[in-house]
Amino acid sequence: MSALADYIDASIGRKPLSLLITNCKLLNVFTGEIYTTSIGIYEDRIVLVDNGQNRNRAERVIDAEGMLALPGFIDTHLHVESSMVTPYRFAEAVLPHGTTTAFADPHEIANVLGKEGVRMMINNAKDLPFRLRFFAPTCVPESKAVTAGAEITPADVEDMLGWEGICGLGEVMDFPAVLSASSKMMQILELGRKRNSVIDGHSPLLTGAELNAYITSGAEADHENFTVETALEKMRLGMYVKLRGPYLLDTKKFVSAIDKLPRPWNLIFCTDDVMPDNLVRLGHLDYIVRSFIKAGMDPVEAIRSVTIRPALHMRAYDLGAIAPGKVADLLLVNNLEDFRVKKVIASGQVVAEDGSLTLGLKERKFDQRALNSVKLQSLNLRDMMLDMPVKEGEIVVNAIDFAKYMKAEENNFLDIALTNLNKVKIKVKESQPELNDVALVFVFERHGKGSGRSFGFVRNLIGRGAIASTIAHDAHNLIVVGKERNDMMMAANLVIKSQGGISAVLDRRVLAHIKLPVAGLMSEEPLNEVAKEMMKLRQAFAKMGVLDHPYMPLPCLLTLSVIPHARITDRGLFDVDQQSFVYPFVSRP
């Protein structure tokens, strides 16, 4: 007898159900109704949804006591690496929040370990009661201005699209390459189009003909929504608009704009990057949903934005709804207004209750080959010194300036992350710059490619001490920023020794040190442990006067050569607008 026959037998009553949930209020994502039902499950599938009259025999019965039943939440755009734990630990952490499926873009690890890193992520996520699928990264490295650990070629993409566990083309970040119809980018996009694959987009602030051209390429969704206007334009042009919630946008403003549309459909919520402390403190997709409901969104539409619509977008026809034949991923919650996930059922198993995992997941070690990715020797004080053009006196330098932060609109992350290149006069003493107005920044190439070190100056980012990090988007080289050379050396050596992580040092005292030995990006510890370290880091930031943002520590973005206007990569100070390197010294005074 085939497996399908078993499900049908259980549905019709020839075989007992594995689990019957009685007395729950179903939020029906198809009709928008809420009504009392019972839900019958056989093994991993829902096989019966009815008013309780056809009560089949069941091996286990759960009385939901009138709780609301929602489909398990689906996240269609996120980076597991941003939560600083391995896929297996990530599953443990998000299941209690009701996220039962995630489609992740592993481009962080791909920048370190290439497509083999992607395969390691897939393997680490296998056979969990949590569906974790991965996009094939399309833009590694993010530009020609960086040295990454690997490059993803069109041939790699073709290869990956044939792997089990790959769900489509990852966010097409290199929108200038799309708009200029670059041949490599066209090759990659055609690969996805030929297979009718999902193609995830990334087109911040594009509008008009440029946005039209970008969408024409096949990119069908975008999470980079900073303004209501561009989000609406994307919805009108047929993209699934993925909103990331209150870290990055004014939910009330967005809800009020969307409410003005007569019958909006193509709206989705996603998390993108969730720092471990935020995941513990606030939640995962449940936090985003709660925020939008609080901001006035119709709860049915909010739930649809994390269930049926993500499923349709991802061609995952057996997910996203409580209906016969669908995978038995569902949540019982107390109410819709201020909902708390009381019980999580994934693949037909009760996996979490009241915010805690109740089903132990079989432990999975990450591929050991990912554990030695920081290919740097211990550094010394000389490595923190510059070869200044003058021995004593004053000099004008080009400094990356975060001054815009100060007048940034609340919740406008793009404004916050934007930098300018400003000329700053600094003093030189004993051949070294005085670090009063500016901080020093170094990027050490850490992939063993022999690119060495670059240096630069940065303003309005750090007050005292030093920070080092191997999370430095997207190439994830080692960035060290600081006001004091000894602190910088110490901070750098801490993360080199732990084969990755983020450290904060003040007055030669270690204030925080998150150890991330997996590709220099992730820990194998439980997420709760990493979150504690992350909270320490936030405290250190406060003490040291480091610009912080709940969404992501800003030093980790100082290297991202595709965000305007000035960045620093392992190859040097980079003018993003001009797409060229700039020498940090302007002139002798």
Place this chain on the structure above:
Amino acid sequence: MSALADYIDASIGRKPLSLLITNCKLLNVFTGEIYTTSIGIYEDRIVLVDNGQNRNRAERVIDAEGMLALPGFIDTHLHVESSMVTPYRFAEAVLPHGTTTAFADPHEIANVLGKEGVRMMINNAKDLPFRLRFFAPTCVPESKAVTAGAEITPADVEDMLGWEGICGLGEVMDFPAVLSASSKMMQILELGRKRNSVIDGHSPLLTGAELNAYITSGAEADHENFTVETALEKMRLGMYVKLRGPYLLDTKKFVSAIDKLPRPWNLIFCTDDVMPDNLVRLGHLDYIVRSFIKAGMDPVEAIRSVTIRPALHMRAYDLGAIAPGKVADLLLVNNLEDFRVKKVIASGQVVAEDGSLTLGLKERKFDQRALNSVKLQSLNLRDMMLDMPVKEGEIVVNAIDFAKYMKAEENNFLDIALTNLNKVKIKVKESQPELNDVALVFVFERHGKGSGRSFGFVRNLIGRGAIASTIAHDAHNLIVVGKERNDMMMAANLVIKSQGGISAVLDRRVLAHIKLPVAGLMSEEPLNEVAKEMMKLRQAFAKMGVLDHPYMPLPCLLTLSVIPHARITDRGLFDVDQQSFVYPFVSRP
């Protein structure tokens, strides 16, 4: 340069557009808005939708003069054969009505010619500016009670699913086999499920656990919606409910029920079977849409039911919307209330205006091997005679009775098509039955399988004369019904001579003769010509007192062994409820 690059170039303005439509009001299927735009097309794709400010150069400009722009209509459940013309002629006929894509189930021809017939349909539909894709038929023959021309095995289905032009598993009509989890049916369904294929359903009147079990099998849509209650139940259980419109249901009743749902999504319109005369007189999907709008449905929801939702259901991500990257299938219509399709653009070409085709389609002959499918010699009067058990006197027979028709609710086709098996006393004279109260019916197996002829009696279907038809669902043997043996012989010989068709003969005069030489089901003539013959047939029916229904002539359904309660196949009189054959003679009096 790749093709994709050309589209991007045209979108961004580096290349002229092929066609620019200015000054149209776009119905946006994503947001529900209606607003003025211009639409830029390059070759077969839409590449630009904007407010007209980015007006790129264009080879041709059409001023829409404020007309409404809608995506081309998509029909996801229909049988081309029911319109009695070949796919190529069908395309000619429906394009002017705005149907630009159809997903057809070719199970009529498959019953005659097997999977080779399906291939012939695909080939005949190739390279048209009309997208015609075919489902792999799953239930051929429809039951074990008939002799069809071919059988479709699981291996055939597997083969077909690999063909270009095949879009999924066709309507799973044999719901008893699904509910009993029959091994052949499970094999076929697993083939579709493994490929994530669309699986079209057919579950008239199923409810509760049976409906749950049917949907659990993977069937994701159903067009068999006779009552509001079962339609709502299917929507709640996640099926796409496909409504066929006013031939078969009370549109007002359905609209009012659907309006009560808070936010219904999974609603689609389809045509299923459209007789050629109806297509000419009333229209195609446009008629269905108009009817639902007239019945009070929100026009945006009505348009979504034939555009974006069918596209999502069919995994046809580049159809169903006017947006960059989508196939350039769109309609200009005068208004939404009583809309008329003024202009049809398919694959970027203007193909029809004001109801007429303006672009001549390249003529396509149907595969010649389909032209000799009626494997019967000319019949004589003896073939219309019975071997009665008495020579003179009276006898009681089991007659198929359409009496229920008389009290059928309006627009309830199932009631109309339902038959009962009733006992009727008839006179016998010179060894033959007197045809006063009953008509004679013969089914001649016409596929060369040597099954011969069956006979039976039928009441309340025909008053005078005779009808013969090689459209006799689903096995499409030759059915002859009549009150006069000479008329019956003549009618039968007409369709044998024309290698298929329907004929009506009264008092040895031919009142109508639709010639359908392609598989005995279709004509290669233009649809208008066939429609004229169909109108003659309707007039003949009126004259002869034949029960008629606008949806389909009822004699063509007398053979369908899956519709309750009594039918006749080439093998004999069939009790559908008992699933057994019944001898027509009850007893001597």
